[in-house]
Amino acid sequence: MKPGSRIKSAACASEAVVIKYTGGTIECGGLPMAEDAAGDGTPAAGYDGGTVMGKRYVDADGTVELLCVKPGKGSFALNGVALLLKEAKPLPASD
Amino acid sequence: MNIALLLEMAAQAAPDRTALVCDGKRWTYGELDKAARGACELIRASGASHVALLDESSEAAVIALFGAALAGVPYCPLNYRLADADLAALLGRIAPALVIGDVERVRKLAGDDGHTAYPRSEFTLAALEAVADEFAEHDPGLGVAIQLFTSGTTAAPKAAILAHSNLVSYILGTVEFGAAEEDEATLVSVPPYHIAGIAALASSIYAQRRIVLLPAFAPEDWLKLVDAEKVSNAFVVPTMLGRIIHALEKGVKADIASLRAIAYGGGKMPLELIRQALDLFPDTAFTNAYGLTETSSTIALLGPDEHRAAHRSDDPKVQARLASVGIPLPTIELEIRDEDGRVLPPGQTGEIYVRGDQVSGQYKEKSALDAEGWFPTRDAGYLDEDGYLFLAGRADDVIVRGGENISPGEIEDLLLTHPAIADVAAVAVPSLEWGEAVGIAVVVRGGMDQPAEDELKAMVRARLRSSRVPEVVRYFPTLPYNEMGKLLRREVKALLAS
Known part of the structure; x- marks a missing residue:
């Protein structure tokens, strides 16, 4: 799973670009994500918080970072542990 | 990640929203994205090694930038103001290129270099018609997105290269996706071959802030466009701000109440001028941005509140910050070093070094990074005790x-x-x-x-x-x-x- 690769949810419409990856299984809606996966819109309970377009998601240790490029009903996880929303500090528009 | 995804995301989220206005023509995110995909086909079919723009700002700059990215070919906007001999040399360095803009000049200066040249309108039309298969494989974005020839104020132009990853890091680190309200518009009047011009396109598209292009800057036209398009944000170089203020003083009539924020950079801002601007536009948010081509644009910012605080303050230390370029971005590291590479304490002037994902520091010919990944900017400066960065000219000067x-x-x-x-x-x-x-x-x-x-x-x-x-x-x-x-x-x- 190389940085830059675009992966899809097997459980919902979510798609993400891998910004950072050092190891483990990236999941969405409870199922592993893959470049050629396709979901039917029914994520597993507990993994159904939804993903938001343009938001970045990270694990607590900062080993994985995803950018959501297509939203869906599932939520992202690494080895079964839900990823967290990466809070961006807004800067004034400079260009 | 490929920078073209920035446009694709905007087009997915808001396909029918106006993305760009130029010469009275309006383009939606959906249309620009479609044209970029078509441009990718044209670029691939041409066999070009670079995509060059030899033209003023227009929608073609966006289409060429993201079309080149999808095709995996560096986008190389050229300075159309260069003298023939200098331009001919640059055209030779990027051959064979797909060149958009001044076809006559390409033919005259580099007719034998194997370039494919399109006038602007033909390029955009051909791109819109060339969209083939929606699922065509695009470049993964692991290589070079942009090649910019530096302005060469001290020596011959160097070919600075920015990877997709540099520009993506800058945008993701500084811009919130879709953060702009529908009534926001940014007026871009810097030339397309300047890093500020490219960063403005990418940031605005990702924020979904409507881009209003002013291809040739004149203060009266700038003011008229702010009025007509109800512009909320603008980026100017200090000279432009001076000319805008001068035009207002001469009595040019324009309703510019919509203008909420002005960012400036690209050169030294005279203290007298920024003070005058702060008085003249008491409700406008001013931001000073310092950056270089090699750092994917901005690396330090003096924000709106800091401008006002410095302008109002009686404390000489706080007042002095109006002449600073603010605080380094949280996403980069910055150090001041002496000639022997030792890190200097606050208050001492040395060379500014930066490190971070947005920092390229690469030229086509060689890397300027040191062994630990730091980029020597060749700009001289110092940090004050509170971390504000002050510039002191080019190290070469x-x-x-x-x-x-x-x-x-x-x-x-x-x-x-x-x-x-x-x-x-x-x-x-x-x-x-x-x-x-x-x-x-x-x-x-x-x-x-x-x-x-x-x-x-x-x-x-x-x-x-x-x-x-x-x-x-x-x-x-x-x-x-x-x-x-x-x-x-x-x-x-x-x-x-x-």
Whole structure:
């Protein structure tokens, strides 16, 4: 799973670009994500918080970072542990 | 990740929202995305190694930028103001290219280089028609997105390259996706071959802030466009801001109440001018952005609240920050180092080094990064105790007189306080005794008598050290600047040597 690769949810419409990856299984809606996966819109309970377009998601240790490029009903996880929303500090528009 | 995904995301989220306005024509995110995918097909079919823009700003800049990204070919906007010989050399360095814009000039200067050239309107039309298969494989974005020839104010242009990853890091680190309200619009009047022009396109598209292009800057047109398009944000270089204020003072009528934020950068902002602007636009948020081509644009910011605080303050330390470029971005590291590479404490001037994902520091010919990934900017500066960054000119502009380093800025700042001096540049002139000495090129203010050489020398001797006293004093009607308002010190040196 190389940085830059675009992966899809097997459980919902979510798609993400891998910004950072050092190891483990990236999941969405409870199922592993893959470049050629396709979901039917029914994520597993507990993994159904939804993903938001343009938001970045990270694990607590900062080993994985995803950018959501297509939203869906599932939520992202690494080895079964839900990823967290990466809070961006807004800067004034400079260009 | 490929930078083209920034446009694709905007097009997915809001396909019918207006993305760009140029010469009265409006383009939606969906249309720009479609045209970029078509441009990718054209670029692939041409076999080009680069995509060049030889044209003023227009929708073609966006289509070419993201089309080239999808095709995995560097986008290389060229300075159409260059003299024929210089432009011909650059065209030779990027052959074979797909060139958009001045077809005649390409034919005349580089007819045998194998370029494929399109006039602007033909390119956009052909791109819209060329969209083939929605699921065509695109470049993964692991390589070079942009190649920019540096302005070459001190030497021949270098080909700076920015990877997709550099630009993506900058955008994701500084812009929130879709953060702009539907009524927000940003007025872009910097040329398309400048990093600020490219960053403006990418940031605005990702924020979904409507882009209003002004291809050729004139203060009256800028004001009219703010009024007509209800522009909320703008980026200007200091020279432009001065001309806008001058036009308002002359009585140019325009309703600019929609303008909420002005960002500036690209050159030194005269203190007098920013103070005047803060008084004239009391409700406008001013941001000073400092960055370089090699750092994917902005690396330090002085924000709106800091501008107001410095402008109002009685504390000299806080007041002085109006002349700073603010605080380094949280996503990069920045250090000031001396000539031996030692990190300097606050208050001491040295060379500015930066490191971070947005920092490329790569040229086509070589990398400028050190072993630990730090980029020497060749800009001189210092940090104050609270981390505000102050610039002190280009490291290459330092005058070395008998082993002593002299920053041109301190001499220029002093002489500019002379009532009869409108503009002044201090540069190194050859000296038999010292190797280099100080030479100054002076522009006398209109209606004033030319101050005597001895008077200026005495002024420097009285206020600065004797080593700063100019050995050569010459008077000129104007000084040479490039179109971004950057002083061409190389040319000043030549003027003083002749």
